Amino acid sequence: GQQVMQIPQYQHVQEGEDFTTYCNSSTTLSNIQWYKQRPGGHPVFLIQLVKSGEVKKQKRLTFQFGEAKKNSSLHITATQTTDVGTYFCAGYNFNKFYFGSGTKLNVKP
């Protein structure tokens, strides 16, 4: 069945370095959402991308939706310790909604 694959599983960076997580689907998606879960917390919605090739920015975070609407990425510029957490993508299509397995980001000060 349709799944959303997310890589990498873990990423350790030094504060100030950039970070990227990737999400891939085997089929075309209607939209893709991104969530962040801080340690000990619950997932919090970050953004939803709908259009092919869409790029959205939130301060140091840049979200992209692929031209074929099968992949997406989240890029963080100059990470800070407040960026620590697990980032999940979630793809939606034809009443099917799948969460990726998440990328756990650790930032060393």
Next chain:
Amino acid sequence: KAGVTQTPRYLIKTRGQQVTLSCSPISGHRSVSWYQQTPGQGLQFLFEYFSETQRNKGNFPGRFSGRQFSNSRSEMNVSTLELGDSALYLCASSLEVRGSTEAFFGQGTRLTVV
């Protein structure tokens, strides 16, 4: 506005017992979804209720069941608890069907089965 409220926050149960978890969605939200989260397993989808009807169901045994009331509040029940059911159970509400609009998660119920 008030967020998604899950009760209880923590629960310890013995193997073989049953448990009921509660979720109060954001006012006006019609969809309530339940997820199981264990370390290293991500978010495993249990089921979604929309306007009191189960819309989708994940790959969990029949011991896991749920329902939604007319006020959109939802309950999840797990019968004959097993040690492997120990997890964080998250409830998420959204305005429309799961995935079409943003989901708001509750803080979760941490269930420990001993």
